[in-house]
Amino acid sequence: MGVVNVTPDSFSDGGRFLDHEAAIAHGRRLIAEGADLVDVGGESTRPGAAPVPAAEELRRVLPVVEALAGAVRISIDTRKAAVAEAAIAAGATLVNDVSASLHEVAAAGGPGVGFVAMHMLGDPRTMQKDPHYDDVVADVCSFLVERADAARAAGVEEVWIDPGIGFGKTAAHNWSILRHLDRFVQTGHPVLIGTSRKRFLGAVTDDAPVHDRVEASVATAVWAMVQGARMVRVHDVRATVHAATVVAG
Numbered sequence: 389m390g391v392v393n394v395t396p397d398s399f400s401d402g403g404r405f406l407d408h409e410a411a412i413a414h415g416r417r418l419i420a421e422g423a424d425l426v427d428v429g430g431e432s433t434r435p436g437a438a439p440v441p442a443a444e445e446l447r448r449v450l451p452v453v454e455a456l457a458g459a460v461r462i463s464i465d466t467r468k469a470a471v472a473e474a475a476i477a478a479g480a481t482l483v484n485d486v487s488a489s490l491h492e493v494a495a496a497g498g499p500g501v502g503f504v505a506m507h508m509l510g511d512p513r514t515m516q517k518d519p520h521y522d523d524v525v526a527d528v529c530s531f532l533v534e535r536a537d538a539a540r541a542a543g544v545e546e547v548w549i550d551p552g553i554g555f556g557k558t559a560a561h562n563w564s565i566l567r568h569l570d571r572f573v574q575t576g577h578p579v580l581i582g583t584s585r586k587r588f589l590g591a592v593t594d595d596a597p598v599h600d601r602v603e604a605s606v607a608t609a610v611w612a613m614v615q616g617a618r619m620v621r622v623h624d625v626r627a628t629v630h631a632a633t634v635v636a637g
């Protein structure tokens with residue numbers, strides 16, 4: 389899953405693809421590099437990010453979804469029902485919802501539309517303020533299974549779970565989830581994970597800035613795939629596809 393952020397403020401590429409033509413060109417580049425799916429988002433969910441009104445989010449993402457939908461599978465990265473609905477009408481077939489609440493919208497989209505339930509503690513404004521869990525792996529896992537079951541019950545046939553690296557988690561929480569990713573895989577739901585360029589990777593690579601976290605991102609993507617993750621959400625598609633191809637033999 390390659391990432392196209394049509395935002396002014398995303399943590400790793402904010403402002404680079406706010407212009408529709410630039411976003412579409414970037415999406416085409418990711419497809420050429422081997423992305424099986426392109427995730428289009430119009431609202432940053434980085435820690436502390438301010439919410440974006442639905443009309444503005446729609447203005448950002450819809451032309452990009454429309455332009456790319458004929459070339460690759462599109463997921464819509466949104467927390468808003470209206471945005472997910474419009475994106476499905478424009479050709480998106482996966483609802484990637486960091487609030488894990490839009491399963492009814494995915495179900496209404498029909499049998500070809502899947503749903504990603506991601507775990508987040510609270511919301512982006514507050515999620516990194518001293519997050520606590522009894523047992524991060526068990527807590528996140530049981531939340532995701534409950535959300536996935538709700539999506540199935542609503543009629544969604546394709547349901548992914550994603551532990552939500554960095555969404556209300558300390559670095560120790562993130563590493564613990566990665567170390568025990570097999571527990572998520574054992575639920576039987578396909579696992580998606582997004583570590584790409586995230587802050588906890590900078591912290592173990594001499595404070596490497598976001599654009600200098602390719603190796604760390606690829607290493608965690610490979611680790612996740614070897615543990616059984618079926619999809620990785622990445623900014624650096626070319627490097628990740630090369631690494632995945634080598635590991636797959």
Ligand code: HH2
Nearest residue numbers: 393398399432433434506550552553582
């Ligand atoms: N991470 C981000 C956004 N959406 N969706 C899923 N399923 N899993 C993730 O880990 C995930 C996600 C954050 O990354 P990015 O989109 O690059 O940044 P921003 O939220 O600042 O736009």
